[in-house]
Amino acid sequence: MTVLVGYVPSPEGEAALRAGVDEARTRGETLLVMNASRGDAYVDRGFAQQKDLDQVRRDLTELGVDFDIRQVVGGRDAAEEIVELAGSSEVSLVVIGLRHRSAVGKLLLGSSAQRILLDSPCPVLAVKADY
Amino acid sequence: MSLDVDERTDSGSRRPSGADRAQYGVCAFLALLGVLVIVDATGIAHTTSSTDPIGPRTVPVLLGVLLLVIAVVYIVDVARGGRAEPEAGEDVDLTNPIDWRTVLLLIGAFVVNAVLIEPLGWVISGALLFWGTAFALGNRHYLRNLAIAVALSLITFYAFAIGLGVNLPAGVLQGIL
Amino acid sequence: MDNLNHLLEGFAHVVTPMNLLLALIGVTIGTAVGVLPGIGPAMTVALLLPVTYGMEPTQAFIMFAGIFYGGMYGGSTTSILLNTPGESSSVVTAIEGNKMAKAGRAAQALATAAIGSFVAGTIGTLLLVLVAPLVVDFAVGLGAPDYFAIMLLSFIAVTAVLGSSRIRGFASLLVGLVIGIVGIDSVSGQQRLTFGVPQLADGIDVVVVAVGIFAVGEALWVAAHLRRKPAGVIPVGVPWMGREDWKRSWKPWLRGTAFGFPFGAMPAGGAEIPTFLSYATEKKLTKHPEQFGKGAIEGVAGPEAANNASAAGTLVPMLAIGLPTNATAAVMLAAFQSYGIQPGPLLFERESGLVWALIASLFIGNLLLLLLNLPLAPAWARLLRIPRPYLYAGIVFFASMGAYAVNAQPLDLFLLLTLGLIGFGMRRFGLPVLPLIVGVILGPRAELQGRRSLQLSGGELSGLLGGPVSYVIYAVIVLVLAWPLVRRYIVRPLVEQRA
Numbered sequence: 001m002t003v004l005v006g007y008v009p010s011p012e013g014e015a016a017l018r019a020g021v022d023e024a025r026t027r028g029e030t031l032l033v034m035n036a037s038r039g040d041a042y043v044d045r046g047f048a049q050q051k052d053l054d055q056v057r058r059d060l061t062e063l064g065v066d067f068d069i070r071q072v073v074g075g076r077d078a079a080e081e082i083v084e085l086a087g088s089s090e091v092s093l094v095v096i097g098l099r100h101r102s103a104v105g106k107l108l109l110g111s112s113a114q115r116i117l118l119d120s121p122c123p124v125l126a127v128k129a130d131y
Numbered sequence: 132m133s134l135d136v137d138e139r140t141d142s143g144s145r146r147p148s149g150a151d152r153a154q155y156g157v158c159a160f161l162a163l164l165g166v167l168v169i170v171d172a173t174g175i176a177h178t179t180s181s182t183d184p185i186g187p188r189t190v191p192v193l194l195g196v197l198l199l200v201i202a203v204v205y206i207v208d209v210a211r212g213g214r215a216e217p218e219a220g221e222d223v224d225l226t227n228p229i230d231w232r233t234v235l236l237l238i239g240a241f242v243v244n245a246v247l248i249e250p251l252g253w254v255i256s257g258a259l260l261f262w263g264t265a266f267a268l269g270n271r272h273y274l275r276n277l278a279i280a281v282a283l284s285l286i287t288f289y290a291f292a293i294g295l296g297v298n299l300p301a302g303v304l305q306g307i308l
Numbered sequence: 309m310d311n312l313n314h315l316l317e318g319f320a321h322v323v324t325p326m327n328l329l330l331a332l333i334g335v336t337i338g339t340a341v342g343v344l345p346g347i348g349p350a351m352t353v354a355l356l357l358p359v360t361y362g363m364e365p366t367q368a369f370i371m372f373a374g375i376f377y378g379g380m381y382g383g384s385t386t387s388i389l390l391n392t393p394g395e396s397s398s399v400v401t402a403i404e405g406n407k408m409a410k411a412g413r414a415a416q417a418l419a420t421a422a423i424g425s426f427v428a429g430t431i432g433t434l435l436l437v438l439v440a441p442l443v444v445d446f447a448v449g450l451g452a453p454d455y456f457a458i459m460l461l462s463f464i465a466v467t468a469v470l471g472s473s474r475i476r477g478f479a480s481l482l483v484g485l486v487i488g489i490v491g492i493d494s495v496s497g498q499q500r501l502t503f504g505v506p507q508l509a510d511g512i513d514v515v516v517v518a519v520g521i522f523a524v525g526e527a528l529w530v531a532a533h534l535r536r537k538p539a540g541v542i543p544v545g546v547p548w549m550g551r552e553d554w555k556r557s558w559k560p561w562l563r564g565t566a567f568g569f570p571f572g573a574m575p576a577g578g579a580e581i582p583t584f585l586s587y588a589t590e591k592k593l594t595k596h597p598e599q600f601g602k603g604a605i606e607g608v609a610g611p612e613a614a615n616n617a618s619a620a621g622t623l624v625p626m627l628a629i630g631l632p633t634n635a636t637a638a639v640m641l642a643a644f645q646s647y648g649i650q651p652g653p654l655l656f657e658r659e660s661g662l663v664w665a666l667i668a669s670l671f672i673g674n675l676l677l678l679l680l681n682l683p684l685a686p687a688w689a690r691l692l693r694i695p696r697p698y699l700y701a702g703i704v705f706f707a708s709m710g711a712y713a714v715n716a717q718p719l720d721l722f723l724l725l726t727l728g729l730i731g732f733g734m735r736r737f738g739l740p741v742l743p744l745i746v747g748v749i750l751g752p753r754a755e756l757q758g759r760r761s762l763q764l765s766g767g768e769l770s771g772l773l774g775g776p777v778s779y780v781i782y783a784v785i786v787l788v789l790a791w792p793l794v795r796r797y798i799v800r801p802l803v804e805q806r807a
């Protein structure tokens with residue numbers, strides 16, 4: 001079994017990663033770090049650049065966790081990719097980061113976190129940036 | 132994965148070395164256009180006068196002949212290995228073959244607008260156009276797109292048709308807008 | 309001094325709150341649309357044409373001046389931040405600009421581009437004020453045969469000099485010329501290629517052709533090969549430059565301007581050659597050769613100035629002779645024609661107020677651009693987060709709106725689609741689009757001038773040879789056409805002999 005972390009290069013994403021590491025350790029499971037983008041805009045701040053992923057890889061190696069990193073650019077929203085992966089029998093827990101959004105912001109763009117919370121077939125742990 | 136400069140430059144070398152036979156279609160198009168222009172020109176009354184010694188026929192006939200000539204030269208060029216260089220661009224990924232489904236969906240959205248613009252009016256047909264194009268290009272946020280589409284067509288209608296006096300039909304919403 | 313007075317009058321005309329507001333709107337939307345990758349200055353101007361339909365010509369052109377320079381500047385922002393030059397003239401800016409941005413000097417790269425564009429644009433527009441009346445004086449004395457020769461040169465130049473394949477260039481030109489003859493022949497009143505469709509009697513509107521080939525063609529082509537991968541953008545701060553940057557930038561700005569303007573003013577000169585020349589020169593003259601290829605500020609300052617100066621240069625033949633030398637100028641010319649105004653030597657006499665108001669608003673637009681772009685660069689960069697489907701849906705939406713609004717007939721939308729499909733095919737098979745647009749715009753005028761020339765000679769072909777001017781032009785045409793042969797049999801053996 002594995003703990004799935006929805007990673008984005010931001011304080012929320014780093015917090016989710018920290019929480020994921022803790023969970024994987026207490027549960028004695030492996031860690032799966034996932035970053036996804038629709039890939040249809042020139043700039044996607046949720047898309048982890050190579051140097052972000054390298055940093056994650058270094059940090060996790062240092063911490064001695066058994067991990068895997070996966071990046072998907074598949075034309076689907078990050079939330080859909082994570083929910084689908086969470087449905088596989090391998091995943092025991094999904095960890096995501098939360099941030100505050102204004103009402104208008106949510107109306108316009110929807111919330112990936114909300115969709116993961118509602119649609120994920122397995123338990124979801126949501127943490128804030130200051131975790 | 133590399134996010135570096137090479138993304139654009141590697142597209143040139145990716146084309147298979149075999150001849151691009153579809154280019155003969157371009158030659159055929161040019162030749163057909165040439166014939167069409169010449170046939171149309173022969174149907175024009177040949178009126179020359181002292182103020183216009185060469186008349187309205189000469190230029191089309193000349194263009195038609197030149198089109199036939201360039202079609203032949205083009206065929207020779209293709210046969211000798213002349214290659215078509217598809218246009219590169221920042222949103223264009225030439226490593227994939229042409230995605231006809233997307234192209235046809237986009238054309239469909241376009242035709243829907245052209246057919247419906249007068250009966251239904253710009254606000255409805257334009258919204259359908261935006262929504263349809265976004266759908267064709269793979270965006271699946273149906274409701275959000277509908278909201279954006281309606282907002283765009285309403286804003287453009289009020290700003291251009293009512294504000295600036297540009298010609299846009301109100302259609303069935305005449306009197307409501 | 310006469311011109312100076314005209315120019316001052318032009319300023320007096322423009323500096324009203326309403327007109328300044330229009331200039332500001334023009335600059336803002338021009339930059340916003342220009343920043344969006346995939347939309348070059350020519351498409352920006354074509355798409356924004358309908359915005360000006362309801363206005364007085366003077367007001368429309370005040371706005372246009374803003375859109376013109378705004379679109380030019382927006383493109384360089386994208387090439388620096390994303391390394392995706394929208395067109396060949398920004399390729400050089402992207403080389404050093406993107407390297408600078410990656411090294412954390414995006415703010416300085418944007419600043420030197422913005423200030424360099426301002427310097428080059430201002431000097432270029434000043435040169436336009438000085439040079440255009442001289443060209444007009446020269447052009448007034450030209451007869452129909454000379455004009456015919458000039459247009460012929462323009463056709464040959466856009467097909468033979470630009471682009472990689474002459475055959476494909478000529479094919480594109482011929483298709484454009486055929487589109488140009490659709491409608492009622494202005495001399496004899498006969499219908500040509502109308503197939504009995506009454507709406508075609510007035511011909512196919514140049515705006516519909518430009519929007520169809522540039523915007524719809526591009527959208528279809530992108531749809532066929534949609535890229536699904538985000539590029540990493542570089543975080544942008546507010547642009548600024550230190551003392552050292554100023555010291556290293558000002559000379560390249562001036563040298564770039566000197567390269568850009570004359571090339572822009574020549575038929576088929578374009579912006580590519582001067583930007584490359586400027587880059588090569590700066591690389592040779594720099595005191596920091598080790599930085600070239602790694603983000604040298606001179607390599608952004610020079611080419612960017614050359615690019616803008618060349619844009620100002622293209623306005624000389626466009627206004628004074630009615631000759632478009634690049635795609636943006638071609639669309640601008642179409643805009644003039646949609647107001648029933650024919651650029652050329654007589655324009656400065658008949659529409660003197662309009663011309664000088666346009667030139668004055670070029671100065672003002674340039675200044676507004678500087679004031680707007682320095683603080684707003686981070687905001688422009690946020691536009692890059694718009695998903696591509698929305699971007700192209702927007703392009704198709706505004707293209708359809710603009711094409712319909714020209715004549716308020718649905719037939720134009722079908723014409724637009726047909727032209728879009730032609731544009732799609734041209735992109736697929738590597739046919740350049742500029743010769744087609746130039747053919748559509750200049751074709752009918754070339755025919756008219758040619759027929760006028762022959763009228764004077766009673767149908768003898770010798771009528772096409774007017775005077776010394778046309779002799780010189782025909783000589784240039786022969787030289788341009790024969791250049792590959794000259795190079796193969798004369799230049800190359802010489803070079804090989806030396807080597």
